[in-house]
Amino acid sequence: MFVVENELFMEIGIVIFFIIVFFIAFIKKDRKSFEISSEPKRGTRAERNLVSILKHSGIPEQTIFHDLYVKKHNGNFSQIDLVVATKVGIIVFEVHDYNGWIFGTGYQSQWLQILANGQKKYKFDNPIMQNNKHISDLRKTLKQFDNIPFYSIIVFYGDCIVKDVSFVPKGTFLVKPERVIEAMRIIIANNEPAQYTNKHEVVKVLQEAVNNGESPEVQWQHIENVRDMMGKDRIFG
Numbered sequence: 001m002f003v004v005e006n007e008l009f010m011e012i013g014i015v016i017f018f019i020i021v022f023f024i025a026f027i028k029k030d031r032k033s034f035e036i037s038s039e040p041k042r043g044t045r046a047e048r049n050l051v052s053i054l055k056h057s058g059i060p061e062q063t064i065f066h067d068l069y070v071k072k073h074n075g076n077f078s079q080i081d082l083v084v085a086t087k088v089g090i091i092v093f094e095v096h097d098y099n100g101w102i103f104g105t106g107y108q109s110q111w112l113q114i115l116a117n118g119q120k121k122y123k124f125d126n127p128i129m130q131n132n133k134h135i136s137d138l139r140k141t142l143k144q145f146d147n148i149p150f151y152s153i154i155v156f157y158g159d160c161i162v163k164d165v166s167f168v169p170k171g172t173f174l175v176k177p178e179r180v181i182e183a184m185r186i187i188i189a190n191n192e193p194a195q196y197t198n199k200h201e202v203v204k205v206l207q208e209a210v211n212n213g214e215s216p217e218v219q220w221q222h223i224e225n226v227r228d229m230m231g232k233d234r235i236f237g
Contacts, residue, residue: 043067046157057181068209078137088191089149094131098160106167127154144197
């Protein structure tokens with residue numbers, strides 16, 4: 001009886017061992033695959049989560065470009081959260097992480113965030129306009145982008161509710177992360193294939209923008225440019 005019990009425990013132990021080994025191997029493989037699309041230290045946690053959602057939904061990794069720094073004609077950089085190249089055009093993502101209720105329109109320069117049952121109110125830049133500016137900056141990097149459609153997806157992470165937002169432009173979507181793929185499918189299903197003249201050129205430009213973000217000098221320059229644009233160092237209270 002004692003021998004039988006020992007054999008049973010050994011068999012259970014072996015099964016548990018192989019389950020643990022398989023689980024560890026799966027986690028390592030998954031993490032390695034994730035790091036191909038997005039370096040662990042690049043972008044925000046929400047952005048990295050979005051990359052993971054796209055990858056696990058079957059979006060080819062080679063079409064996903066995260067944390068881009070697009071060089072503009074004046075030497076400054078435009079920072080873009082995420083870009084996906086698709087057969088119908090370029091999808092540009094703007095990622096935000098908010099709580100509370102969100103109010104705004106497509107044409108207002110600032111939107112409103114309301115917290116604590118209306119006791120706290122904060123203004124923030126219109127994310128639709130922000131992403132349209134990013135799209136404009138990206139379009140200027142390649143001549144063929146003049147004839148390629150661009151689409152905008154604003155992703156709201158956090159415990160927020162898009163309470164009252166109107167006048168959202170055509171080709172623009174506001175979504176929570178769990179509905180990103182749904183928005184992408186709508187874009188792809190309802191638009192004709194884009195007329196790319198040189199796909200390798202498109203990939204090269206997007207990858208170069210990602211590579212720019214690996215440079216501490218580029219990151220610092222972008223921070224300084226934003227600070228100078230806001231002009232806070234020129235305010236003496």
